[in-house]
Amino acid sequence: MAEYRAPVADMRFTLKHAAGLQRLAQLPQFEDASEDMVSAILEEAGRIAGEVLAPLNSSGDQQGLQQQDTDVKTPPGFQEAYQAFIEGGWGSLQFDPAHGGQGLPYVLSIAVMEMWQAANMSWGLCPLLTQGAVEALACSASEELQQRYLPKLISGEWTGTMNLTEPAAGSDLSVIRTKAEPQDDHYLISGQKIFITWGEHDMAENIVHLVLARLPDAPPGVKGISLFLVPKFLPDAAGNPGTRNDCQVVSLEHKLGIHASPTCVMSYGDNGGAIGYLVGAENQGLVCMFKMMNNARLAVGLQGVAIAERAYQHAVGFARERVQGRAVGFDQAGPIIRHADVQRMLLTMRALTEAGRALTYDACASIDWAGQNQHVGLREQHNVRAALLTPIVKGWCTEFAQEVTSLGVQVHGGMGFIEETGAAQYYRDARILPIYEGTNGIQAMDLVGRKLIHDSAAGFHQLVAEINADIAQAEAAGFDAEGLKGIATKLRAAVQNWQVSAEYLLHNQSDDPQLAGAVAQHFLMQSGYVCGGWQLLRQAVACLSDNDCSQQFKDSKLKVCHFYFQQILPRTQGHADSLQQGSGAVIAMTEEEWLSSVG
Incomplete structure (x- = not known):
């Protein structure tokens, strides 16, 4: 099975010419993003992705997860890999130094995230969602909630989730039934959520759920949805995980792919109500959540690029080694990469992947410019640009990921249909991408x-x-x-x-x-x-x-x-x-x- 090698040369080139990282680095906020710093970050992230995460991809897929009552055990090696992620400060790259972040450009963190997703998409979903939760809280939560939760989420010590979907409310969130009853300084949350990625696991000491629910007097439809922060463990006076909250995993979904990523049915309030805290204003939950959702949509588009890159590398490795037939212009049998049809498939895979990478990085750079530029007109221009490119990145990159991973199977021929070669896993893992975070x-x-x-x-x-x-x-x-x-x-x-x-x-x-x-x-x-x-x-x-x-x-x-x-x-x-x-x-x-x- 081919090893994953992060395409650092193309990433560096794309950051420079598609994302304009050198121009971003001229802003006072990003002055630390020098060429030497960027190169060092990419090289080290690539090493971790290749040496630590990628070897766990196939084993995690095969072994899957184990649910033990209300606990979920991840495959061997996942905890250790996540600890390395925390110790390296990898979750903090783009966030505000006031809460423990490094203040580097978002687009640089996107390049690093691509490596995590390509090396091990099941594992990579955990920090992806946590970073989306940070964005939502940084934009909408009270100062008190930010001070209590953001440092732990940014460091990666705690992880975050997004709780939208319910059994009767998939894409149509207007019919969600989860309830929030106001108390003195908090709310009691009760209801059930489904398809909650990394809703329960053993990699971090606490999990912070962002949950959409309705207040008793909420208007009908999407205008009556509020957003609540519901921690798995309520922090004690010192800010450490304390009492277990009234929320738990009920079951794990058995899925086509991403077998090592827990997709949970979550229950809130089985014993009186899970304690939650309002994020943003009442009945403005979707507005608050959209920051996390838009972040996640770009990240899912990036996953399309990442899984395509992994499938491409895997297919090239096989095509260079597999001897079958005599190609036109050669005197004897040789590797199948000599055949024109195989070259057509490989070039299709590579061209789509490199085009998608450039488009994704470019869109994410607009978020950096929109967030940092002091010129109101340019800020609005980049906001509009990022908004337009987001559905294209999410939709197109995840659609071509289906084609690229399928071609990866095809390059392997009959061996591609056999699980032990690994090509089929990328095909299976990629299939979720056009579905989640908005079909x-x-x-x-x-x-x-x-x-x-x-x-x-x-x-x-x-x-x-x-x-x-x-x-x-x-x-x-x-x-x-x-x-x-x-x-x-x-x-x-x-x-x-x-x-x-x-x-x-x-x-x-x-x-x-x-x-x-x-x-x-x-x-x-x-x-x-x-x-x-x-x-x-x-x-x-x-x-x-x-x-x-x-x-x-x-x-x-x-x-x-x-x-x-x-x-x-x-x-x-x-x-x-x-x-x-x-x-x-x-x-x-x-x-x-x-x-x-x-x-």
Whole structure:
């Protein structure tokens, strides 16, 4: 089984040219993010990911979890790996030094998080959710709650969860039933939550649950939801875990993948009520939670990139070693990587992964700029930009992760269908990504409804102008021998077609209320492929003038870019054609006709 080696060279390059980390480091808040510091962080994180986390991935998948009454035991090695994570201060990179953080750019922590997810996605989900909880509390919790809980969460000593879903309330949170009864200085929480990732485990001494619930006099629907902090153990006077709270795991879900990540059914208030504390204002729970949800959506998109990278490395390792058949141009049998069809699959995997990495890092850098820039206009510009890119990152990167991990199985041939080779695990683990933190259908509807139609495409036009400026720069760069002018011309045509799709949605949605739901997924995928091409064009231009890049790195970047524009970017036309057919064929079936084929 191939080892995981963090793609530090590409990460460093992407942070520099897609995320603009060097410009971020010029801000006073990020002055510690020097090139030497960034390199040291990436190298050490890559070492831990490869040497500590990755070896636990397959064993964790095979051994899974053990529930013992209200306790959950993680696979061997997970606790020790998490302790190394705490001791290294890895959970604190991007957070406020006032609460124990290191104050480094968020986008740098994203590169490090990619390593955790690629090495061991089951394990990596735990710090991912904790960091989302920190974001939610830092934005909405009272000063008292922040002082009590943030230092422990940022250090990683305590972990965090997100409790939204209930048996009767999946994507529709308006019907949640969990209750919150007000007391003197707290609330009593009662109800059941399902699909709670890392809701119970033995890696940390306390777990801080963020729970959506209703107050007795709350208005119906989503306007009557409040957010509560419910710790597993109530902190004592010294801030250490004290009395066990009235919340516990009821059962663990048996899942297709991520077998070493506990997905819990959680019960609150079986013995009178779990003590919880209001986060933010009453009935404003979704507003408070959205910070955590948006953080998680970008992180899930990143998981798509990470699992794709791991599947790619695994497939390349196999293809270089597996001898089968004589490839065209060779006199004798050799490794299958010589075959054109295998090269097609591997290049598809690599091109999508590198495009997704660049897009994800770029989107996360906008969050850094929006949070730090003192110029109100630029701050708002980056807020709009990040909001537009978030559903694209989450949706597109998790969709192509399905393709990439499936191709990883295919490269292995029959051996890919056998669990012992490891290729199947990436395929299984990746399947959750288009589902959680808002299904990709919801992401597509958010992109079309809130990010395109709601503001009359203002943010969309802003992004198009930015892409067109980069195209013009590529056309003027003078790298004709590398074929960049032709690539830029192809991207310009794809962007124009993308604009046509946006205008179609804007002009027809009022006459066809079903339109967005029927074709939004096509717009999301078209957006992803266009933005992926944009990112690879920018990287191709940048690498030719970057003296820090080796010639081999430059050559491979250009080859990946050319492949993407020849073999992947044309997919945008198919999505555009389907989108512009409208909703008619999609919604034509009556309820009675769905089973008409079975008699």
